[in-house]
Amino acid sequence: MLARRTLLGAGLGAALVAVPMSARAGTTSSEADLEARVGEVRYSEAEWRSKLTPEQYEVLRRAATERRWTSALNYEKREGTFKCGGCGSPLFNSSAKYESGSGWPSFWQPLPGAVTEVTDRDFFMVRTEIRCAKCHGHLGHVFDDGPAPTGLRYCMNGVALAFEPKDGTAA
Ligand SMILES: *[C@@H]1O[C@H](CO)[C@@H](O)[C@H](O)[C@H]1NC(C)=O
Ligand SMILES: [Zn+2]
Numbered sequence: 082m083l084a085r086r087t088l089l090g091a092g093l094g095a096a097l098v099a100v101p102m103s104a105r106a107g108t109t110s111s112e113a114d115l116e117a118r119v120g121e122v123r124y125s126e127a128e129w130r131s132k133l134t135p136e137q138y139e140v141l142r143r144a145a146t147e148r149r150w151t152s153a154l155n156y157e158k159r160e161g162t163f164k165c166g167g168c169g170s171p172l173f174n175s176s177a178k179y180e181s182g183s184g185w186p187s188f189w190q191p192l193p194g195a196v197t198e199v200t201d202r203d204f205f206m207v208r209t210e211i212r213c214a215k216c217h218g219h220l221g222h223v224f225d226d227g228p229a230p231t232g233l234r235y236c237m238n239g240v241a242l243a244f245e246p247k248d249g250t251a252a
Contacts (some may be wrong), residue, residue: 093246122168122216133167140238141167141218144203144210149184152239157186161246163237172196172242173235181227181234186242188235189227196220196235211235 124132125131127141139145154163163173163186172195173188181187194214201210213222220241227234 086097089209103166106181112209117240121214122170124216129167134240136240137166140241141216141220144201144219145238146221147185147238147240151184152186154186154239154244155184156243159243159244159246160248161244162192163188163242165213165216165218165220166241166243167213168211168216169217169243170195172220173237175247178227181236183234183236185221186237186239187227188237189231189233211237 092210122198126142130138132185133141136147138146157178158174162171162175164171171192173191177188177190179187191211196211197214197217199210199212201208208222208224211223212218213220218241219238221237224234224236225232248251
């Protein structure tokens, strides 16, 4: 069900593991990949595996991409907040959601400070990966073909998100 990025992703993982702890602690590094290891919410991979469903784990922790049109959140039209499926941090206001036709939940703007950008060179393309600012879970990518007012398309994996309706009823 999930398209995993294995080849180049494995190389990146190995490189990160090789970085000494001291280098990761001071996060002024422009190497955004290093920053990705020091989110405010930190769990071991074993803890993440136990917290998340296998599908959530593959996307949030291993940067897999869910198959298009598989997330019910594509069709979510209620007012509310889209939160991180990993740590619950609020990420997007429903007022910034739009139908992009891509098959993935799409937004033109995140909540302030909610996400971080990481340069993604997998698949021989340079894309801008979007991660949760708090737990650094992989959410998706941002592209510059979105609608006004930002012109941005935050293309998110629905499985990486959790929707909380404004009225507080169950999603
Ligand atoms: C979401 O956007 C609406 C409309 O702009 C606004 O009234 C509401 O306060 C926003 N909610 C959050 C959580 O930012
Ligand atoms: Zn998170």
